[in-house]
Amino acid sequence: MLVIGIAGGTGSGKTTVVNKILQQLNTEGVNVLSQDNYYHDNPNLTLQEREVLNYDHPKSIDFDLLIKHVKALKNGETIEQPLYSFVTHSRTGDHVSIDPRNVLIVEGILVLTNSELLKEYDLKVFVHADSDERLIRRIRRDTQERGRDLQEVLHRYQTTLKPMHQEFIEPSKNEADLIVPNMKQNTVAIDFLSTVINNTLKHTH
Structure with a gap:
């Protein structure tokens, strides 16, 4: 199994990169695990308490569960992935059964920050985007998809997102084998990743 870690700051376009790769592939051979489904549940906290937690640390x-699931898939086992809600800041209680496939993509802002998880990757990718562009994307996503107030998004960016990006996410770029500048005209990196994955899929048939 080929395991690829794809990281980058919030709003950098990680999901877009993953989707572009999948568009060029036979997706039946590829699984994607999103870090977003592996946030701690914190059922002992109220919604108000969960809303102010630092989700960028x-x-x-x-990570214990995420690493366990990556190892299980590599060992040919089916996993039960939890589902997480950004509205309630908690796990929904539902799970998705994921069977092992030939390629596994693990994506999220912090997936290159954990030393144990780094050992599981065959290829590590960091998606880089301008900080202003990332902020604009974050505002659009949080106000349109997650029902957040603009002032709330800006406050969180200044007090949490930016400091955490500088302390943890940006330094994790040093772990990457490939840095992808997320520009609309940039197809070289996408084509390269698609070729690597395609070659893996061909050799496993």
């Missing part, structure tokens, strides 16, 4: 991620 590595400690917010249940």
Whole structure:
């Protein structure tokens, strides 16, 4: 199994890069695990308490479970992936069964920050985007998809997102084998990743 970690700051376009790769592939051979489904549940906290937690710190991620699931898939086992809601800031209680496939993509802002998880990757990718562009994308996503107030988004960016990006996410770029500048006209990196994955899929048939 080929395991690829794809990281980058919030709003950098990680999901877009993953989707562009999948568009060029036979997706039946590829699984995608999103870090977003591996946030700690914190059922002992109220909604108000969960809303003010720092979700951009590595400690917010249940890396033990994520690593366990990556290893299980590599061992040919089916996993039960939890589903997470950004509205309630908690796991929904539902799970998705994921069977092992020939290629596994693990994506999220913090997936290159954990030393144990780094050992599981065959290829590490960091998607880079201008900080202003990332902020604009974050505002659009949080106001349109997650029902957040503009002032709330800007406050969180200044007090949490930007400091955490500088402390944890940007330094994790040093772990990457490939840095992808997320520009609309940039197809070289996407084509390269698609070729690597395609070659893996061909050799496993």
